[in-house]
Amino acid sequence: METDLQLESTVWVGSKIYRAVLTGWQFNWTELDKKNRDKKTISVPVAEVVGVEEGRVEILPQKLIDDTDKVFTVFYVKRSSTGSSYGLLWTLGRTQFSVPSRVLRDQWTKHLRAALKTHSPVRPNRLLVFINPYGGKKKGRKIYHSLVAPLFELAGISCHVIVTERANQARDHLLKKDLTGFDGVVCVGGDGMFSEILHGLIGQTQQEAGLCENDLTVTLQPCPRHIGIIPAGSTDCVCYATVGVIDPVTSALHIIIGDSQPLDVCSVHQASGLVRYSVSLLGYGFYGDVLAESEKHRWMGPLRYDYSGTMMYLSNRSYAGIVQYLPADPLLSSPRDRTRCLSGCSVCSRSTERLFPHSSDAGSLYSSHYNQFSSDLEGEWVTVEGRFRCVSLTCMSSSCPKSPLGLSPSAHLADGTGDLILVWDTHPLGFLKFLYRHTSTEDQFDLPFVEVHRVKAVRFSLPPGKEEEEYEEIGGLSGGMDEEERGYIETVSRSGSQQHLADRGPGREMTNLQKTGNPFLCGLCCSKAPAVSVWNCDGEILPSIEILSRVHGQLVRLYARGIEDGAAVHCSEDIERGCTLQI
Numbered sequence: 291m292e293t294d295l296q297l298e299s300t301v302w303v304g305s306k307i308y309r310a311v312l313t314g315w316q317f318n319w320t321e322l323d324k325k326n327r328d329k330k331t332i333s334v335p336v337a338e339v340v341g342v343e344e345g346r347v348e349i350l351p352q353k354l355i356d357d358t359d360k361v362f363t364v365f366y367v368k369r370s371s372t373g374s375s376y377g378l379l380w381t382l383g384r385t386q387f388s389v390p391s392r393v394l395r396d397q398w399t400k401h402l403r404a405a406l407k408t409h410s411p412v413r414p415n416r417l418l419v420f421i422n423p424y425g426g427k428k429k430g431r432k433i434y435h436s437l438v439a440p441l442f443e444l445a446g447i448s449c450h451v452i453v454t455e456r457a458n459q460a461r462d463h464l465l466k467k468d469l470t471g472f473d474g475v476v477c478v479g480g481d482g483m484f485s486e487i488l489h490g491l492i493g494q495t496q497q498e499a500g501l502c503e504n505d506l507t508v509t510l511q512p513c514p515r516h517i518g519i520i521p522a523g524s525t526d527c528v529c530y531a532t533v534g535v536i537d538p539v540t541s542a543l544h545i546i547i548g549d550s551q552p553l554d555v556c557s558v559h560q561a562s563g564l565v566r567y568s569v570s571l572l573g574y575g576f577y578g579d580v581l582a583e584s585e586k587h588r589w590m591g592p593l594r595y596d597y598s599g600t601m602m603y604l605s606n607r608s609y610a611g612i613v614q615y616l617p618a619d620p621l622l623s624s625p626r627d628r629t630r631c632l633s634g635c636s637v638c639s640r641s642t643e644r645l646f647p648h649s650s651d652a653g654s655l656y657s658s659h660y661n662q663f664s665s666d667l668e669g670e671w672v673t674v675e676g677r678f679r680c681v682s683l684t685c686m687s688s689s690c691p692k693s694p695l696g697l698s699p700s701a702h703l704a705d706g707t708g709d710l711i712l713v714w715d716t717h718p719l720g721f722l723k724f725l726y727r728h729t730s731t732e733d734q735f736d737l738p739f740v741e742v743h744r745v746k747a748v749r750f751s752l753p754p755g756k757e758e759e760e761y762e763e764i765g766g767l768s769g770g771m772d773e774e775e776r777g778y779i780e781t782v783s784r785s786g787s788q789q790h791l792a793d794r795g796p797g798r799e800m801t802n803l804q805k806t807g808n809p810f811l812c813g814l815c816c817s818k819a820p821a822v823s824v825w826n827c828d829g830e831i832l833p834s835i836e837i838l839s840r841v842h843g844q845l846v847r848l849y850a851r852g853i854e855d856g857a858a859v860h861c862s863e864d865i866e867r868g869c870t871l872q873i
């Protein structure tokens with residue numbers, strides 16, 4: 291049977307006989323028993339077909355073609371569980387179909403390809419790919435060429451690949467070069483590489499729209515091009531929080547089928563204008579200190595964060611600050627509601643209608659005439675002042691392998707809000723408990739010294755007088771220092787404020803740390819600690835401490851679909867159970 295996008299015939303898979311049916315949206319094949327009775331059906335949505343090839347073809351681990359003229363091979367998305375409760379691993383499913391004639395084989399390949407064009411029109415045709423050869427374990431190039439490029443080739447996507455030679459090359463390229471003809475931009479690297487693409491694309495879009503990024507009150511234009519992330523970094527938080535797994539093949543398949551996940555972005559401003567954008571973590575105090583410390587140990591690779599986290603925990607710091615925030619509408623959602631933002635999230639879908647009321651979707655906004663000046667900054671600001679272990683703002687859950695539920699497990703990827711987490715100064719064991727809960731399912735906000743607020747904007751400033759202070763008395767544990775050491779400590783400059791006090795100074799031959807060989811003692815021997823921390827903005831240290839940050843709902847879109855709930859989606863293991871399945 292044949293119509294424009296429909297086809298049905300008998301096929302063989304191995305030695306078994308099947309009835310294959312293409313119905314436009316769906317391609318399925320049902321095993322027939324000897325009496326031609328239906329047994330089990332395997333069903334693949336056309337939107338998840340990756341490619342169709344004549345002959346017996348293999349793609350991964352390497353390409354092999356045997357152009358048998360009565361065989362065609364269909365490649366599609368196949369899901370499997372990761373073993374953890376959320377996030378599904380996608381692999382390349384492959385089935386070789388034999389048919390009685392070459393004519394029928396050609397009909398199948400023609401119809402399947404036509405169905406792909408008609409029912410999966412959002413797929414990218416041309417991509418700009420940036421590879422950071424030094425990200426994470428320095429495997430970016432290998433990951434791309436061995437795992438990703440063959441899949442893009444199979445899917446008929448043409449790629450312009452740039453292996454970066456310096457930091458910020460990708461960002462500068464996007465800001466300066468004409469991107470006409472590219473449907474999306476892919477980065478092979480970690481969160482730092484993603485951040486480059488984010489800055490390049492947001493900047494380029496505002497330039498084209500004639501909007502000033504430095505103006506905090508301006509409604510920024512959403513970026514028309516999608517961003518794809520092939521994870522090859524140290525933390526890969528954005529990938530993990532939007533796909534649910536860190537796996538280059540899974541991410542490549544999301545790109546190929548043209549998945550779309552909008553993402554909120556925070557702009558961070560200081561008095562003179564825009565400083566940076568952030569999606570995963572804008573953190574002052576502990577997370578700022580960990581990042582600053584880790585930069586000194588880049589040679590350790592991904593382990594640098596564990597080392598620096600331990601060091602900074604042991605230095606037991608807290609910082610004075612004034613935090614002001616603009617609460618989001620509490621009727622819409624709450625950071626303590628114990629829900630999770632999963633694929634197809636209804637809170638995010640409703641937000642799309644709220645954020646873009648005059649369009650049926652965010653994608654049709656690019657030439658629109660919505661209000662240039664946002665009302666998002668209107669409302670009652672709340673002010674709190676005190677000493678904090680850390681102040682963090684995140685637009686998404688920021689889950690990552692270290693923290694599978696993330697900094698704020700109920701945060702939403704695309705609801706136009708961020709979660710502000712305030713951890714007040716507390717005793718070391720209390721703070722350890724808070725940190726430890728990030729690694730489990732226990733609620734890290736259910737602690738007396740922790741607050742979380744769903745917000746639209748946040749301002750941070752130092753209490754009067756603190757701007758000038760470099761160090762402050764922390765009292766108590768400093769007994770062992772002589773006058774000479776104190777005098778020296780008081781003269782060190784703020785520029786290196788992340789170093790241990792007793793560990794600094796020109797001409798000092800041996801620091802306390804080196805003398806004792808014990809980093810813990812060094813943390814305890816100081817009578818003074820830095821009065822200010824730094825901001826960690828998605829893994830970059832900000833040049834300013836007093837900042838104002840605002841959430842821009844759904845400013846960019848990723849080739850992703852949010853985290854698929856493993857419990858709700860059939861996995862390929864289920865095939866054995868013999869029912870109708872979506873693979």
Ligand SMILES: Nc1ncnc2c1ncn2[C@@H]1O[C@H](COP(=O)(O)OP(=O)(O)OP(=O)(O)O)[C@@H](O)[C@H]1O
Pocket residue numbers: 421422423424425426427453454455456457458478479480481482483484486522523524525526527829
């Ligand atoms: N060719 C290059 N040489 C040096 N630095 C580069 C180069 N290309 C990109 N970078 C910079 O390297 C930084 C880190 O890269 P990336 O994010 O890929 O890896 P990572 O830091 O290991 O991972 P993560 O950000 O997930 O912790 C980025 O901020 C990027 O600007």
Ligand SMILES: CCCCCCCCCCCCC/C=C/[C@@H](O)[C@H](CO)NC(=O)CCCCC
Pocket residue numbers: 480481482525526527570571577580581595599688690692693696697722725726728729826827828829
């Ligand atoms: C006792 C066990 C303690 C375990 C504590 C685990 C807490 C984990 C929270 C992780 C939050 C990650 C947020 C994402 C940050 C990224 O934008 C950024 C760039 O990659 N990474 C870092 O700054 C790296 C910062 C790393 C901070 C630890």
Ligand SMILES: [Ca+2]
Pocket residue numbers: 554684685686701702703704705706707708
């Ligand atoms: Ca959000």
